[in-house]
Amino acid sequence: MKFLCVDCDAQMRYEERELPGDGTLAVMFACPTCGRKVALLTNPMETQLVSSLGVKIGGRTVPDQPLETVRTQLGTGADGALVDEDTRRAPAWSAAAEDRLARVPGFVRGMVRRLYSEWAKERGIEEITPEVMDAARKELGLEEM
Amino acid sequence: MKRIRTYFDLPPDTGSDVLGQIRAQVERLHRRLSQVHFTLAVLSGKGGVGKSVVTANLAAALAADRCRVGVVDADLNGPCMAKLLGARGQRLLVKADGVAPAVGAGGLKLMSMDLLLASDSAPVEWKGPEAESFVWRGTLEAGALREFLADTDWGALDYLLLDLPPGTDRIEPVHDLLPHLGGVVFVSLASDLSQFVVRKAVHRVRELGIPIVGFVENMAGYACPHCGTVGPLFGASAEFDGVPSLGRVPFDPELAALADRGRPFVLERPGSAAAAAFGQAARAVRAFFETGRTL
CATH class of the missing domain: 1.10.8.550 (Proto-chlorophyllide reductase 57 kD subunit B)
Structure with a gap:
């Protein structure tokens, strides 16, 4: 999954993620050119699907x-x-x-x-x-x- | 209208690198199995044909033949290999680079979900949202199987056997994880019903291009406990077009009793007709992998 800032035609960069504890996931991305930010919000099923892959959003720490x-x-x-x-x-x-x-x-x-x-x-x-x-x-x- | 670049137009992911993480999982699996000479899946397609008992005894027969053997209980939701190999209750040591497998009868190394569950009656329950579990359960189970294969410190093995759950589709996640799977042994009864289902599994395995070692016919007749004479149970023998028969294992009540006590029949009653059939199957497996021929 990638995010594109359409105005700048620039790939947005991962900034941070949050797991609020209710099964949802919030991931923030920012445009490196204009600084605009967007948040990807997933529901519990979508969050679980990512977890089931054994991968970490934002990369492994x-x-x-x-x-x-x-x-x-x-x-x-x-x-x-x-x-x-x-x-x-x-x-x-x-x-x-x-x-x-x-x-x-x-x-x-x-x-x-x-x-x-x-x-x-x-x-x-x-x-x-x-x-x-x-x-x-x-x-x-x-x-x- | 301005053309929006597509996924493949953009440079590789620089944030989560999900594909990189998946690749790292695959590399770890390959590194772990680099010390395993041969991988073998035991599959039926049909449930209730004694596939796990055949796996346990085939593994024990190979070990008795001085092979180094590991077994992965790939039946995550109905795990029984730890019971069949007398390894229940063993605690597994976790080190930074892997988990030490349980050691069962005959020195067989084992990883099974049964070793991890809280009680005899505890089923496998995952923590995700139940309402849409059909969406993620298969992915999670494939991930669990990958971890069993990749995170168990198998050491050097001659054979790693995978005991698959019933279902003609169950070979597919294994094929995805192990594209170079060495071969498949099918287990069937001689009944029309069993052969009807197992044929579908044979067909699917052929489509996937996985080498077929042969099939073991289980419950192939009844061995009289008094005189040892073997009489028919299902009539004619099982047959699968182009699939060699590796052995016909007669039904023996003591085999089931010993299985319940975690003692592979082939080790406990080496002179029996069933043990001879398992031994024949093990020799055929070795001939297939080690000399590239069928017995």
């Missing part, structure tokens, strides 16, 4: 995770079925961050923990707090995790 589509889309997964490799050298997690992580379904929790830990480790962050999680979530585009 983190490498593909093993079984990523299955882990993020399966609603009847067993909490302990997948054991993520121990990340002992990872940053510490504050109690508040652990509380928030505990709200993530167990089937995908290990993967989410690893993604946040790696993000923090790369930045020399020694403790993961809810604020760190917010920053990572926004930067990595993990709104659905």
